[in-house]
Amino acid sequence: MVDYIVPTVLQQLGMLKYSSKLAKLIVANNEIDSGSDEEVKLWTCSIYAVERMKELISKKSGKQVLSNLVLVYFLLVLSVELDLWLWSFGIQFPSLQHH
Numbered sequence: 001m002v003d004y005i006v007p008t009v010l011q012q013l014g015m016l017k018y019s020s021k022l023a024k025l026i027v028a029n030n031e032i033d034s035g036s037d038e039e040v041k042l043w044t045c046s047i048y049a050v051e052r053m054k055e056l057i058s059k060k061s062g063k064q065v066l067s068n069l070v071l072v073y074f075l076l077v078l079s080v081e082l083d084l085w086l087w088s089f090g091i092q093f094p095s096l097q098h099h
Contacts, residue, residue, distance in 0.1 A: 005090035005096070006046055006050070006083055008090060015049040015052070021038065022041075054078075054079055
């Protein structure tokens with residue numbers, strides 16, 4: 001069973017907006033069918049949102065002094081690391097409604 005923690009965190013951050021149909025499925029705690037339009041759109045939009053976040057972090061960090069090691073790290077952040085961070089953040093909040 002797939003958990004939808006990353007899309008849920010992205011939705012809470014305002015990076016994703018669920019369609020009314022998808023929102024109803026989630027609120028009712030109904031399973032999203034594997035390969036359905038809703039699932040494909042959810043994952044596609046989640047991937048795009050993570051990539052966009054990565055770009056924004058890089059742009060923001062690039063405007064700062066690069067001698068700071070933390071900022072240099074953010075310039076090199078990988079999508080998979082950001083995705084893992086979002087997932088790790090999301091599992092700390094069981095009240096987030098996800099599957």
